[in-house]
Structures are given as C-alpha cells and as structure tokens.
Amino acid sequence: MKYLSEFRDPVLAKKLTQSIKEISRRKTNLMEVCGTHTVAISKSGIRQVMPENITLLSGPGCPVCVTANSDLDKAIAIAKSGVIFTTFGDMLKVPSSYSSLGEEKTVGVDIRVVYSTLDALKIAEENPDRDVVFYAVGFETTAPTIAISLMEAERRGIKNYSIYCVHKIVPPAIRALLDLGELGLEGFICPGHVSAIIGSDPYQFITDEYQIPCVVAGFEPLDILQTIYMLVKQVEDGEAKVEIQYKRSVSPEGNKIAQEMMDKVFETADAEWRGIGIIPGSGLKVREDYSHFDAEKRFDVDVPPTKPDPPGCSCGEILRGIKFPYDCQLFGQACTPERPIGPCMVSSEGCCAAYYRYRRA
Amino acid sequence: MKKNRITLGHGGGGKLMHDLVEQFFVKKLSNPILDRLDDHATLEMGNCRLAFSTDSYVVNPIFFQGGDIGKLAICGTVNDVAMSGAIPKYLSAAFVIEEGLLMTDLEKVLDSMVKAAEEAGVQIVTGDTKVVEIGGADKLFINTAGVGAIPEGVNISGSNAKVGDKVILSGSIGDHGIAVISEREGLQFKTIVQSDCAPLNHLVADMLNVCPDIRALRDPTRGGLSSTLNEFATQSKVGISLEEDKIPIKEGVLGACEMLGYDPFHVANEGKLVAVVPPHKSEAILEAMRKNKYGKDSQIIGNVVDEPKGKVVVNTAVGATRILDMLIGEQLPRIC
Numbered sequence: 001m002k003y004l005s006e007f008r009d010p011v012l013a014k015k016l017t018q019s020i021k022e023i024s025r026r027k028t029n030l031m032e033v034c035g036t037h038t039v040a041i042s043k044s045g046i047r048q049v050m051p052e053n054i055t056l057l058s059g060p061g062c063p064v065c066v067t068a069n070s071d072l073d074k075a076i077a078i079a080k081s082g083v084i085f086t087t088f089g090d091m092l093k094v095p096s097s098y099s100s101l102g103e104e105k106t107v108g109v110d111i112r113v114v115y116s117t118l119d120a121l122k123i124a125e126e127n128p129d130r131d132v133v134f135y136a137v138g139f140e141t142t143a144p145t146i147a148i149s150l151m152e153a154e155r156r157g158i159k160n161y162s163i164y165c166v167h168k169i170v171p172p173a174i175r176a177l178l179d180l181g182e183l184g185l186e187g188f189i190c191p192g193h194v195s196a197i198i199g200s201d202p203y204q205f206i207t208d209e210y211q212i213p214c215v216v217a218g219f220e221p222l223d224i225l226q227t228i229y230m231l232v233k234q235v236e237d238g239e240a241k242v243e244i245q246y247k248r249s250v251s252p253e254g255n256k257i258a259q260e261m262m263d264k265v266f267e268t269a270d271a272e273w274r275g276i277g278i279i280p281g282s283g284l285k286v287r288e289d290y291s292h293f294d295a296e297k298r299f300d301v302d303v304p305p306t307k308p309d310p311p312g313c314s315c316g317e318i319l320r321g322i323k324f325p326y327d328c329q330l331f332g333q334a335c336t337p338e339r340p341i342g343p344c345m346v347s348s349e350g351c352c353a354a355y356y357r358y359r360r361a
Numbered sequence: 362m363k364k365n366r367i368t369l370g371h372g373g374g375g376k377l378m379h380d381l382v383e384q385f386f387v388k389k390l391s392n393p394i395l396d397r398l399d400d401h402a403t404l405e406m407g408n409c410r411l412a413f414s415t416d417s418y419v420v421n422p423i424f425f426q427g428g429d430i431g432k433l434a435i436c437g438t439v440n441d442v443a444m445s446g447a448i449p450k451y452l453s454a455a456f457v458i459e460e461g462l463l464m465t466d467l468e469k470v471l472d473s474m475v476k477a478a479e480e481a482g483v484q485i486v487t488g489d490t491k492v493v494e495i496g497g498a499d500k501l502f503i504n505t506a507g508v509g510a511i512p513e514g515v516n517i518s519g520s521n522a523k524v525g526d527k528v529i530l531s532g533s534i535g536d537h538g539i540a541v542i543s544e545r546e547g548l549q550f551k552t553i554v555q556s557d558c559a560p561l562n563h564l565v566a567d568m569l570n571v572c573p574d575i576r577a578l579r580d581p582t583r584g585g586l587s588s589t590l591n592e593f594a595t596q597s598k599v600g601i602s603l604e605e606d607k608i609p610i611k612e613g614v615l616g617a618c619e620m621l622g623y624d625p626f627h628v629a630n631e632g633k634l635v636a637v638v639p640p641h642k643s644e645a646i647l648e649a650m651r652k653n654k655y656g657k658d659s660q661i662i663g664n665v666v667d668e669p670k671g672k673v674v675v676n677t678a679v680g681a682t683r684i685l686d687m688l689i690g691e692q693l694p695r696i697c
Contacts, residue, residue: 036622044679045677049680
C-alpha cells in the first residue's frame with residue numbers, strides 16, 4: 001500500500017461516479033471547509049463529473065485567505081520593527097492594507113520563509129542577538145507544531161523566539177456559517193488533516209443541532225468521490241450522522257497527544273475571520289504561562305489603520321460559500337494569480353486560485 | 362507610486378520570468394536569432410549551423426543527492442545545446458566564488474565537472490574566475506556556455522509541433538527539484554529522492570538516429586513539465602492534450618509534493634526531455650529511448666491537437682479535463 005497512486009485509479013473513479021449518479025435524486029449542496037480539498041476537487045475536475053443536482057461549494061478552508069487584513073497589517077508592523085520575521089511561504093504575497101510581506105522583503109525587511117516552526121527556532125538559536133518572530137497562521141493541523149516550538153524554546157532556554165499567533169479552529173467557524181443562515185446545505189465534506197488532530201467528534205453538533213450530514217474526507221480523487229457517495233447516501237436515506245471516510249488517518253477522538261500539547265500552550269479566544277467577522281471562541285491565543293513567547297505582548301508596534309477589502313473583491317462572500325469565484329466581477333480579469341487583488345487568488349489553497357488554475361478546458 | 366522590483370518569482374521559470382524576458386530582455390536586445398526564444402541560438406557560419414547556449418548555476422546547497430553544482434553546470438548546458446539536435450562539443454566555464462569557500466569543496470565541484478564532461482564527450486576550453494567578498498555571492502556561482510554543430514537535415518524548434526504529433530517524456534518528473542529542496546531544508550522523507558541530473562546528448566543522438574524529423578525537444582528544468590509544454594503550445598500555436606495517468610512520477614516525489622503543496626508538473630528536472638515527434642515514428646523513437654539508460658522510463662504522454670491553441674489540457678483520473686497553466690512565480694527558489 002503506497003497510499004497515493006491507488007487512490008487515483010481511473011477505473012474505480014468511474015465506478016464511484018456512476019454509483020453516485022445512480023443513488024442521487026435530491027438537490028444536494030455539499031461544502032468542503034478545507035483548502036486542500038478545494039484544490040484536490042478542482043485539480044481532479046470532480047465538479048465536471050457530478051450530476052446536475054449535486055453542487056460542490058467551498059467554505060472558509062484556507063487559513064491564509066481567512067486571515068483578516070488587520071492581522072496582516074500588524075504582522076507587517078512587527079516585521080518592520082527590526083526583528084527576523086519568519087513565515088510559511090503562502091503568506092508572502094497576500095495583500096494587506098498597504099503592502100505585503102513579500103513586498104516588504106524586496107525592500108530589505110528581514111522576512112524569511114520557513115517550512116516548519118522548528119526552522120524558525122533554529123534561526124533564533126543562530127541569531128541570539130536578534131528577536132525572531134514566527135507568524136502562526138493556520139488551523140488545528142499546524143497548531144500542535146507551533147505548540148511544540150514554544151515548549152522546545154522553553155526547554156532549551158531560547159529567549160529571543162516568539163510567535164504572532166492568529167491561529168484559528170474550524171468547528172466554531174462552521175457553526176458561525178450555519179448561524180448566518182445564508183446557505184442551504186445538505187452535507188459537509190469535513191477536513192482530513194484538521195480531523196487527524198481533533199477527531200470527528202467535534203462535528204457532532206452539526207448533525208445533532210442542524211441535522212446536516214458530515215463525512216471526514218481524505219484528499220485523493222477516490223477519497224473525495226467516496227465521501228460524496230457517503231454524503232449522498234445519508235441525504236437520500238434522510239439521515240444525518242458523522243462518518244469518517246479517511247479512516248487511514250482519522251479516528252473519532254483524534255490525536256490525544258497533539259490535543260494535549262495545544263491545550264497546554266493555547267486557549268481559545270475570539271478571532272476575526274475575513275468575510276465573516278469576529279467568531280466567538282474560534283481563535284487560539286497563547287496562554288499566560290507562555291505569554292513571554294507572545295509577540296503581541298512583546299512588541300508594542302504602531303499599526304496603521306486597516307483599510308477595507310478592495311472595491312469589487314468578493315473574497316468575503318466566496319469564503320462564506322454564497323458566491324462562486326466566477327461570480328466575482330474581478331475573477332480572471334482584473335484578479336489573476338499573477339496580479340491578485342483578493343487573498344483567495346493569492347494562496348495556493350485559495351478558492352479563486354484553485355478555480356482559476358485548474359479551470360475547465 | 363510604488364517602484365516595481367525584481368522578486369524571486371521572476372527567476373522561477375514560470376509566467377513571471379517569461380514576462381520579464383519578453384518585456385525587458387527581448388524588447389531591449391531583440392534580433393531574429395534571439396526572438397525565436399528557444400533554449401539555444403542557431404547560428405549560421407559558412408556552411409555550418411551551430412547551436413549556442415549559456416546558463417548560470419546558483420543552486421543552494423551546492424551539493425545534493427544525485428549531483429552538485431558542477432555536474433549541473435555541465436549537464437544543463439550540454440542539454441540546452443543537445444535539445445537543438447546539435448552534438449555539443451565545447452564549453453566555457455566561469456566561476457564567481459564567495460570568499461571563504463573551502464578549497465576542498467571547489468575541488469570536488471571541479472572533479473564532478475570533469476566526470477560529467479567526460480560522459481557527455483565535451484571539453485571545457487575557456488574560463489574565468491572571480492572572487493567576491495562574503496555576502497557578494499552564495500559560496501559558488503557557475504556560468505557555462507556551450508556550442509555544437511547541428512547535423513544536416515535536423516530542424517528542431519519549439520515552434521515546429523504539428524497537430525497529430527505525439528508527445529514523449531523521457532522519465533519521471535520532479536526528481537531534481539524535490540532532491541534539492543529536501544537537502545536544503547533538511548526535510549526527511551521516507552524515500553530519498555535523487556536528482557536526475559544527467560547529460561542527455563547521447564539520448565538525443567539515439568532518437569535522431571531513428572527519426573531526424575523530430576519537431577521539438579526541450580529539457581523541462583525550472584518551471585517543470587508545464588512550462589515546457591506551454592512554451593511548445595504557444596510557440597507552435599497548437600493545443601497539447603495530456604493523459605494524467607501516463608505521466609511517471611515517483612512515489613517519493615508525489616509524497617513530498619503532497620506534503621509541501623507543490624504540483625509535480627511545476628517541479629524542476631535536470632535529466633529529462635520532452636519531445637514532440639511525428640505520429641508514425643513515435644513507437645520507434647520510444648523504443649530507441651527506452652534502450653538508453655536516461656530514457657528507460659519513457660512514455661508517450663499525449664498528443665498535439667488543434668484546439669485550444671496555446672494551451673495544455675490534462676485529462677484527469679476521474680474523466681474530467683483541466684487546463685495546465687505555467688507556474689506563476691517561484692515554487693522552489695534556486696534549484697539550479
């Protein structure tokens with residue numbers, strides 16, 4: 001079992017697509033809330049092979065895209081305060097109110113791309129006379145690795161390391177979306193990597209309180225097709241339960257060790273999501289015990305007033321799933337991956353970028 | 362008013378770099394030979410047609426799994442010359458060295474240049490050395506240029522693809538880019554991916570033996586397979602249709618790409634070629650390629666089609682189609 005090529009088998013894909021068509025009768029809107037799913041669905045062209053009554057919507061699943069302008073403005077202010085500012089590469093090009101981390105980098109601000117928090121920690125160790133800040137953007141998938149970096153910094157006595165944390169958690173965002181009442185949804189394609197950490201139990205409220213079926217999905221074409229089949233089956237049978245398709249990585253209770261690490265370092269807090277606004281309890285902030293690693297507390301920076309999203313940009317509506325990228329007047333015309341206007345066109349996991357990059361021939 | 366500046370993306374081999382080349386270099390330096398925009402220039406000198414090409418190598422780190430900057434500097438230029446159908450013969454080599462480089466490292470690089478040149482059958486006949494202060498370069502940069510004679514009757518260019526032609530790929534994609542990034546970032550994957558860095562001139566000679574009428578040849582380096590195929594489609598004003606499941610990708614590369622969020626179609630190769638060939642000769646060329654060690658995994662991966670012109674279309678595993686775009690900016694900085 002190699003776990004990748006087996007899940008791209010064209011013959012099995014055809015059979016699954018046929019089975020979905022055979023059982024699906026009702027109008028069915030399914031939403032994925034994970035950027036990697038958005039990309040995988042677009043890349044394999046799954047939308048094209050769905051029957052007309054099934055619509056696949058994309059939700060706020062890209063951590064880069066949901067990062068609010070105000071958070072980005074603050075990140076840039078911290079970066080410009082003389083520190084070594086480390087970030088995952090995805091954040092570089094996202095436009096803030098005034099510039100982007102990438103633009104600041106070309107004029108000499110010390111911004112470095114890292115592949116893991118431990119790389120950032122290494123930079124801190126190698127530059128004991130400089131402050132090193134890591135820009136913690138992401139969901140539950142990356143939160144444990146951020147937690148480890150703080151625990152490691154503590155253990156190794158590294159004092160010049162801190163994080164600017166705008167991490168978010170997924171279940172409260174799903175509740176907020178449902179409470180907005182804008183969506184007619186028949187099912188959630190639940191995120192695979194996030195669920196590897198938190199398990200599938202945290203989605204129980206979606207089925208109990210909102211009667212919407214949930215299936216945790218893997219990322220290969222066959223994973224997603226099977227997930228759609230499982231969701232359609234529930235819809236047609238009039239059921240609403242939480243199921244796991246991605247059993248090779250996800251259990252109902254999740255990864256307890258990772259959860260404990262997160263809990264040790266972080267507590268939940270209100271957080272601002274682009275397009276949605278403040279969602280109660282949807283963010284992670286550094287606990288008091290670790291607050292000496294909290295860049296927001298360490299650096300008192302002047303942040304210029306945040307500007308609203310550029311005129312005509314529909315990223316907000318797209319992140320809420322009430323508009324498709326091609327409903328935006330800027331999509332593919334004024335806004336392309338080369339000259340992005342909104343964050344959904346910037347991030348490699350952004351909905352607009354995925355729709356544009358893998359558009360239908 | 363903001364001043365536009367060069368970003369790493371302008372060197373990534375994708376759309377940004379193509380725009381830079383067209384809007385700056387071609388615009389300022391335009392002449393009929395340069396304007397063809399192949400990886401080599403074709404020069405008429407007396408009765409002889411020469412292929413001439415140059416490339417600079419700035420890879421970080423300078424040593425990686427399957428090769429080093431020296432091997433790369435020879436193979437890269439040999440391949441650029443060979444992709445014209447020419448037999449590469451003479452190379453120049455210029456070195457920009459950062460103060461502090463270990464002599465033993467320089468020696469290792471030179472040894473590997475000698476070895477690669479021997480395998481390719483080329484000689485390094487002229488050179489230059491510069492040393493810059495610490496920070497003025499990163500350890501070692503190498504520029505090589507190469508020339509070779511193009512045999513009579515051979516006319517290879519990215520603008521020659523015709524509807525009905527077959528597209529052949531000489532083996533798995535993405536090996537070099539993933540090998541370098543793994544080495545540089547200290548990423549530990551279960552499978553160690555080796556760079557495919559290799560001189561391909563003998564493979565090209567084997568192909569031309571079977572069919573001198575090869576239309577287009579290119580080595581998909583920075584920007585990967587997608588850049589090369591998009592270049593062919595644009596230059597020849599045709600469409601290219603690919604079968605996704607026919608494209609060989611090693612499990613180690615696939616896994617690393619999944620983890621890093623890269624598309625293997627965009628990841629660099631240094632020992633692969635893509636050929637557009639007449640349909641009736643495709644099987645014979647494929648057979649000849651598979652007999653060469655650098656072409657043993659060759660596959661016919663698609664066709665040249667009439668529409669959509671200038672675009673590459675992928676037929677996916679689930680039976681859908683999608684456009685394969687060029688990489689926009691950089692995916693892996695400084696891989697060659």
